[in-house]
Amino acid sequence: MVVISIRFRLIRIVARLTSDCSHFSLIYHESDFLSKHSGIKSPSGLKFADNTAMKKILSLFLLTVFLLTTATISAQSLHVGVFGGTSSYSGDLVEKYFPGHGQTKAAFGVTANYELFDQIFLRGGLTYARVGGADSLGEKPNLKLRNLSFQSSILEFSVLGEFYLMNLYNRRYSPYLFGGLALYHFDPYAYTVTGQKVFLQPLSTEGQGLPGYTNKPYKLTQLAIPFGGGIKYAINDNFRIGLEFGLRKLFTDHLDDLSTNFADQTDLLNAKGQLAVDMAYREDEVVGGNPSYPAKGAQRGSVEHKDFYYTLGLHLTYRIGGDNSGGIFSNFSGKRKYKSGCPPNPM
Numbered sequence: 001m002v003v004i005s006i007r008f009r010l011i012r013i014v015a016r017l018t019s020d021c022s023h024f025s026l027i028y029h030e031s032d033f034l035s036k037h038s039g040i041k042s043p044s045g046l047k048f049a050d051n052t053a054m055k056k057i058l059s060l061f062l063l064t065v066f067l068l069t070t071a072t073i074s075a076q077s078l079h080v081g082v083f084g085g086t087s088s089y090s091g092d093l094v095e096k097y098f099p100g101h102g103q104t105k106a107a108f109g110v111t112a113n114y115e116l117f118d119q120i121f122l123r124g125g126l127t128y129a130r131v132g133g134a135d136s137l138g139e140k141p142n143l144k145l146r147n148l149s150f151q152s153s154i155l156e157f158s159v160l161g162e163f164y165l166m167n168l169y170n171r172r173y174s175p176y177l178f179g180g181l182a183l184y185h186f187d188p189y190a191y192t193v194t195g196q197k198v199f200l201q202p203l204s205t206e207g208q209g210l211p212g213y214t215n216k217p218y219k220l221t222q223l224a225i226p227f228g229g230g231i232k233y234a235i236n237d238n239f240r241i242g243l244e245f246g247l248r249k250l251f252t253d254h255l256d257d258l259s260t261n262f263a264d265q266t267d268l269l270n271a272k273g274q275l276a277v278d279m280a281y282r283e284d285e286v287v288g289g290n291p292s293y294p295a296k297g298a299q300r301g302s303v304e305h306k307d308f309y310y311t312l313g314l315h316l317t318y319r320i321g322g323d324n325s326g327g328i329f330s331n332f333s334g335k336r337k338y339k340s341g342c343p344p345n346p347m
Contacts, residue, residue, distance in 0.1 A: 057157045057183060057221075058126070077115035078320045079240075083127065084108045085313015092258045092301045093133030093150060098312075101137040105130035107311045113162065115319075118169055121162040123178065129154045131309050133256060145289050147282040150188040150200065150256045154309065156248075158182035158226050168234040179227035182248060187220050188257040192278070193285055200257040203276035206300060207263030210271050218254040225249040230315070238319040247310045255307035264296035 087107035088098050098104050109127035116122055134149035160180035168174050189199045201220060207213040230244030253259040268276050280300075283289035294300075 081317035087129035089131035091307035
């Protein structure tokens, strides 16, 4: 009855998400900073996440949970979980993995895992993460002068396959691998010298979408390929905890709004306003920096490698419907445990 109740609650939530996305309190609006400084009307992209992207990602996750719950009414093979840890990115604005100085940030999420076999799971997940980077926090003098920076929140929905090398109904621990497909939303922003928060994608800092430029504006909602692995420990037959590391292969080099070359200063000024010029070139803010805006086509970033982001953290799961009379601290059986908590009827 609990599972059936969950199913109907999810149906109502998904229906509400599909019909009206204005109910989300997670979305916050920034001030019309662009309007005041550049004459550009602030589009919906100047939010934590636009309504459409939020609706799609959250709806997909809840629909996945609904489908998994439906499939497990009698099988009792659904594991629900929570994830907590750190997130970082690799790109033009960091020089090493898990960088310090506040550039490694927090990540958390929820999961629903369907047990296809003892060692093979189908996993749906919703993850919120933050990433960032800054030239000023690096060690290379030429990059310190460039003085660019960014931060972004990421909301990700993923569907993964998990494979365990050993059976956790028979062993205490097992290494595991996972991989699949993800849909994520990001929205890079930076701060002006006066501390104002400015979202970067609408500014076309490298000429994206401007007349005479071939590069198109990058999309804020894209696909990624998540993969990784870890080691999981069976606290008992129902509770498991794992330490896992996950990478996301991206198909964009603009997670940090930095990839190619400078646009012409006049072109950018006429199309997007002074704020776009100021955020595209920031060396003039640094003592000893060149006050002159670079010529059109001068290198701004590197296209040699795509950006990617990654997470490291703990993943705790609980198997719904199993025998858990002793709670989380109940004994581990050390042998195959029947999923219903009791052996099958010999008849």
